[in-house]
Amino acid sequence: MRVYEELFIVKPDAPEEEVDAYIGQLKELITNGKGTVEKADKWGTRKLAYRVQKYNEGVYVLLQFSSSPELVKEIERRMRVTDMVIKFITVRIDEKTKKIEKRKKQRDKRAARRPPPPPMASPMQPAPGPSLPTAPAMPAAPAAAAPGVPEAGAVAAVAETKES
Numbered sequence: 527m528r529v530y531e532e533l534f535i536v537k538p539d540a541p542e543e544e545v546d547a548y549i550g551q552l553k554e555l556i557t558n559g560k561g562t563v564e565k566a567d568k569w570g571t572r573k574l575a576y577r578v579q580k581y582n583e584g585v586y587v588l589l590q591f592s593s594s595p596e597l598v599k600e601i602e603r604r605m606r607v608t609d610m611v612i613k614f615i616t617v618r619i620d621e622k623t624k625k626i627e628k629r630k631k632q633r634d635k636r637a638a639r640r641p642p643p644p645p646m647a648s649p650m651q652p653a654p655g656p657s658l659p660t661a662p663a664m665p666a667a668p669a670a671a672a673p674g675v676p677e678a679g680a681v682a683a684v685a686e687t688k689e690s
Contacts, residue, residue, distance in 0.1 A: 527561070527592045529623065534605060534614035535584035538571050544610065545585060552589060552601060559600070561593030578612050590619075 532552075536545050545568070553563050569586035578584070598616055605614040 527594065528618055529564075529590070529592050529620040530598055531617045531619050532589040532591070532601060532605075532614065533617075534587055534589075535574070535578070535612045536587060537579075537581060537610050537612055538583050538585060540585065540610040545587070548608065548610065549587060549589070552604075555601065555604070556589075556591050556593055556597065559593055559597040561591055561597055563589065563591045565590040581612060584612050 536548070549566055549568070553566060556563050565588070567588045569588065571583055571585050573583050574581065602614070602616060605611050
């Protein structure tokens with residue numbers, strides 16, 4: 527048994543009862559073929575990315591089920607011959623879920639090997655440990671001039687001596 531997702535788009539002018547009946551037929555086909563239906567979602571009418579069979583929008587339906595590959599071929603055959611289905615795609619998702627679970631296990635293993643982080647101090651309390659005395663604020667000293675460039679006070683003093 528493999529897990530699949532079947533996403534199909536139905537014509538927007540198809541009656542709601544027909545769409546529900548078609549979904550029911552697919553569910554029945556899957557259960558009769560020794561499969562199980564995990565999820566059946568109707569996403570409603572949405573705009574299509576591009577025109578398909580003269581339609582700009584369609585009703586999206588997602589089926590998630592477990593079955594054999596032979597049953598998937600029968601479902602796809604029925605999708606092709608059904609007039610109200612515009613587009614469909616079948617994706618096998620059990621491989622993806624296996625990879626995700628494997629990554630999660632590896633992540634959990636690494637997290638178990640890692641030492642726990644040190645306890646964080648709350649913002650209202652000072653951090654534990656010796657506290658350093660704080661120096662009173664001093665006014666900033668003037669920055670030293672670059673070599674060869676006279677300071678502003680020195681320029682004024684030179685100007686006074688030349689005038690005298």
